[in-house]
Amino acid sequence: MGRAPCCAKVGLKKGRWSAEEDEILVKYIAANGEGSWRSLPKNAGLLRCGKSCRLRWINYLRSGLKRGNFTKEEEEIIVKLHATLGNRWSLIAGHLPARTDNExxxxxxxxLSRKLQSFQQNGLDVGGPAVVDLSKLPGGVRRRGGRTSRSTTTTEKNTKNGTTRREKQGMVVVSPPASLAQSEKGHSVVLHADQSQASSACTFDGNTNEGLMDPNEEMVSELLCTSAMDSVLVGPSEETMAGWGSHDGDTGVIGGTTVEELAPSHLDKFLDWDMEGMQAKLWDEAGEMWPWMWDSESRA
DNA sequence: AAGTTGCACAACCGCCGTGTG
DNA sequence: CCACACGGCGGTTGTGCAACT
Structure with missing residues (x-):
């Protein structure tokens, strides 16, 4: 059992590519085209693994790639798509043709993850992730090196989505908006994110009207709260949860709809949405959107 | 000026899905 | 149906560099 290594490890060069190697690779592919990565280094006279050649070509040498800083628009697209797709970088890269998944x-x-985390930890009132000016968030200004002081823990803050957050014993305690807490008192709400975050949940206990959430999950749920559109993204049926858990054939089944089916049309539409408005709508229509939360079993 | 620290990013590693004999 | 080769993908690591003490 077990596959043979993609190439003979002995004698192959590793590490950074030299200009000469790049030139050889570019010339070879220009003459022979892409593909046959395994035999490429041998045929081209490169002491490199085929996978290394492929990676170098895909990520840096092929034409049409855009290098340099990401624009604000690109950042927003990445943030939104990541909220929907999770760490499926190749799919995200599909919406940014000039960027590679690795980049x-x-x-x-x-x-971005650091910015969003800082955003969450500081409870900044900036209108939700979808309308965040990322350049204004902590870490927005590129900074290199040196020691950085660790941010101090937050006690209690109100966020723009109506929830209240405070920290207790390493967990984030979240309270739903007053409107929901009053109207749905005695019920629980569980927010589930996409397949990669299936276990991320914020449960608002009906009696205490509070929910416990891991700090990292808080970020996920924040994004979810602002981006959730319908049952495709929010709320697990058993079938859906099974799909999330299984990564069935890399299909990424979400609510019976594959991620591939969502992209690009649904995702393009998704990118145009008023995320802040959607967030408010989500809270207002919580009862409709998560009907399974209101059954008798969940109240036990 | 030298040492320390942390960031950015290129590249590697290993797993998985698919195609083929 | 099985085994293997290959390509693709996501996670992780190594290294160079610049900011900071």
């Missing part, structure tokens, strides 16, 4: 992934890990 987007790196950018997310080094820039």
């Amino acid at each position: 987007i992934k790196n950018y997310w890990n080094s820039h």
Whole structure:
């Protein structure tokens, strides 16, 4: 059992590509086209693994790639798509043709995730992620090196989506908007994010009108609250949950609709939505959107 | 000026799905 | 149906560099 390594490890060069190697690879592909990555390095005279050649070509050498800083528009697209698709960088990259999945992934890990986390931790009242001017958030200004002081813990703050948050024993305690707390007192609300965050949930206990959430899950749910559109994104049936958990064939079943089916038309539409308005709508229509939450079992 | 620290990013690693014999 | 090769993808790591002490 077990596959043979993609290439013989012995004698192959690793690490950064030299200009000479780049030139060889570009010339070879120009003459012979892409594909046959396994045999490419041998045929081209490169002491590289085929996968390494492919990665170098895909991410840096092929034409049509846009290098340099991400624009504000690109950032917003990434944030919104990530809220929907999770870490499916190749799908996200499909909506930013000049960017590679690796570049987007790196950018997310080094820039955007930190911004959003800072946003959440500081409870900034900036109107929700969809309308956040990312450049104004902590970390928005590129800064390199040096020691950074760790942000102090927050006690209690009101957020623009109507919830109240405070921290207790390492968890984020979230209270729903007063309107929901009063109208739906005695019920529980569980917010589920996309497939990759299926376990992320905020449960508002009907008696205390509070919900406990991991700080990281808070960010997910914040995005979810502002982006949820219908049952496709919110609320698990058993079938849906099974699809989330299984990663069935990389299909990414969400509420019976595959991610591939969602993209691009639904996602393009999604990007145009008034996220803040959707957030308010979500709270207003909580009873309709999550009917399974109001059954007798969930109240036990 | 030198040492320290953390960021940014290129590249690697390993798993998974698909195609093929 | 099975085993294998290959390509693709997402997670992770290594390294260079600049800011800071």
